[in-house]
Amino acid sequence: MSAQTWFERHAQTLVGSLGRLVQTPLATAMTMAVIAVALVLPLLLTVLLMNLRAATDHWNQAIDISVYMKKTAPPGRSQTVAQALRARADVSAVQFIGADQALAQFRSVSGFGTALDALNDNPLPDTLVVTPTLAASTPAAMQALQKDIAAMADVQTVQVDTQWVTRLQSMMDVLRRVLWLLGALLGLGVMLVIGNTIRLDILNRRAEIEVMKLVGASDGFARRPFLYSGVWYGLGGGLLALILCAVGIGLLTRPVERLAGLYGSQFHLEGVGFTRGAAVLAFAVVLGWVGSWLAATRHIRGIAPT
Numbered sequence: 001m002s003a004q005t006w007f008e009r010h011a012q013t014l015v016g017s018l019g020r021l022v023q024t025p026l027a028t029a030m031t032m033a034v035i036a037v038a039l040v041l042p043l044l045l046t047v048l049l050m051n052l053r054a055a056t057d058h059w060n061q062a063i064d065i066s067v068y069m070k071k072t073a074p075p076g077r078s079q080t081v082a083q084a085l086r087a088r089a090d091v092s093a094v095q096f097i098g099a100d101q102a103l104a105q106f107r108s109v110s111g112f113g114t115a116l117d118a119l120n121d122n123p124l125p126d127t128l129v130v131t132p133t134l135a136a137s138t139p140a141a142m143q144a145l146q147k148d149i150a151a152m153a154d155v156q157t158v159q160v161d162t163q164w165v166t167r168l169q170s171m172m173d174v175l176r177r178v179l180w181l182l183g184a185l186l187g188l189g190v191m192l193v194i195g196n197t198i199r200l201d202i203l204n205r206r207a208e209i210e211v212m213k214l215v216g217a218s219d220g221f222a223r224r225p226f227l228y229s230g231v232w233y234g235l236g237g238g239l240l241a242l243i244l245c246a247v248g249i250g251l252l253t254r255p256v257e258r259l260a261g262l263y264g265s266q267f268h269l270e271g272v273g274f275t276r277g278a279a280v281l282a283f284a285v286v287l288g289w290v291g292s293w294l295a296a297t298r299h300i301r302g303i304a305p306t
Helices: 003-023 025-062 077-086 099-110 113-117 139-150 163-204 206-214 219-262 274-301
Strands: 065-069 091-097 127-132 155-159
Touching: 003 025, 003 219, 025 163, 025 219, 025 274, 065 077, 065 139, 077 091, 077 127, 127 139, 139 155, 163 206, 163 219, 163 274, 206 219, 219 274
Parallel strands: none
Antiparallel strands: 065 127, 065 155, 091 127
């Protein structure tokens, strides 16, 4: 058999299987709708997780390390430490706040001006506010930077709060694992739905399959139309899932933007995108193919011509 003949036969079977599905539009639409519902939930969660990760990426830049110098440090030592920190590759910026400046700021915001005048000397030390780079904003990198700064001469205290970053990343990791588990379970559900639909289709066409085998058709030849039916089910369900996901994102866009605006953010929800949409369709087609192959192989093998 030539390659052209092989492709022509498969193309005919592909179109023929689509024609059979069109002849039963209600049953076909219901099956695709069930597949779409099973696919749209993990898809929506994936898109929301992607947007959540994009919305929180810049939060790491808000992590600052407060470095308090010793009161006994020699004059100019704070500036020397600031210059050394600015030269590091994992530091984005260093702000120097002198003791007198810190006292003036505290005086203006605390309301204890009269009480502060009674002090013999300034109790506040020089302070450096160190902003790490985005790459160095992970908990491990922050701890390493904190340790290096604390080891520098005349540094009294290094204060940094990375606990919330660790918690956020842990929550994101849990959500990703839940998403994978949910996707696997719902993918199995899609295969079972398609397999059961193909099984019913085989039972309805049992007499036709017996005739095909009677004239010498192999199990693979008899199975081929059902495999392409599974492909159409998966493709239709995947397309419907993308439509439902787009509708869901459209309904959430305005409330999310309004909420972001209350916090002074210009955040916008991102959609599925072409690459992810193509991956969803490919995944749905594979599920349809595998589900139909399992069902068709099992049931057609048990049909013998009489």
